[in-house]
Amino acid sequence: MFNANTATVGDAGARLTTFSDNVVFSKPFAADDVRWLLQSLATTQLGLAARGFWMRGAVTVGSLHHDEHIVFGPALNRAYELESKFAIYPRILLDTETLEPPANTDFIAVEAEDAFIDPFTPRFWDRIQAEHPVQQEVMDQFNELTGATIPNAEEKLSGGFVLSSVANRLSLELTTTAVPAVWTKLSWLFSRVVGSLGGQVTADMLPKSPKLSAARD
Incomplete structure (x- = not known):
């Protein structure tokens, strides 16, 4: 397991934990941070794809306990549900029940009832x-x-x-x-x-x- 706190992640209250082939990133919710956070995920997804790694996941907003020893809570359960049951393909789903997708971006796609990060465009x-x-x-x-x-x-x-x-x-x-x-x-x-x-x-x-x-x- 790898853990990173504010000093290494670079944002107050943010935490990053990896185990097996899973990564959990969390930070205190701030509406002004949503766009840059999703853009950062889009950049990461495209960078990994360029190296042959296909990323699947989900983004949600909710209650979570995340420290250097453990991570648990309804938000983690919801993200896992979206990733494992609904994402299906190499994409990062947005939980539209708790998060309004930013408008006028070049990295978010909305198709049918799904909103997901889509960095796979030249622009x-x-x-x-x-x-x-x-x-x-x-x-x-x-x-x-x-x-x-x-x-x-x-x-x-x-x-x-x-x-x-x-x-x-x-x-x-x-x-x-x-x-x-x-x-x-x-x-x-x-x-x-x-x-x-x-x-x-x-x-x-x-x-x-x-x-x-x-x-x-």
């Missing part, structure tokens, strides 16, 4: 990179905390290039997975990413692993 990446270039000291701190050795590249990458890379990673997994549930989840994201690039290729057009075909038969 989102291009805007974030222009407004918030990564500073070397931030990258140094990240590398020190995680043990990674990610350089801070001077040149900027276009949103189209980054999303093409995400689509390529998805297509590789879609053509090699033997698990039907995994294929279904990744095919949803593949369609969104390719569609945002103006493409018309769908996951059904990609070759499938023989083991997947056998499993579906």
Whole structure:
């Protein structure tokens, strides 16, 4: 388990706990913080996807006890319910019963009854990179905390290039997975990413692993 408090997270009252492949982030609710918090999640989701990690989760508002030893409460239960039963695909659902999605953003999608973070558009990446270039000291701190050795590249990458890379990673997994549930989840994201690039290729057009075909038969 990894825990981080105000000093490392960088916000008064905020806490971060990881266990297994789960991450719990909490902070005292402030309406003025909602937009930047969701944008930060969008940036994290897209950054992880560019490295081949598919993120699923939920954001809610409610009562929670979160310290360096334990995290529990109705808000955690609700977030887990949304993530495990309703998110389904690699996306971060917003609990619209407790949280009003910010209007006029380029990182939130509303479809049917679902509102979720959607950073998979070239314009989102291009805007974030222009407004918030990564500073070397931030990258140094990240590398020190995680043990990674990610350089801070001077040149900027276009949103189209980054999303093409995400689509390529998805297509590789879609053509090699033997698990039907995994294929279904990744095919949803593949369609969104390719569609945002103006493409018309769908996951059904990609070759499938023989083991997947056998499993579906």
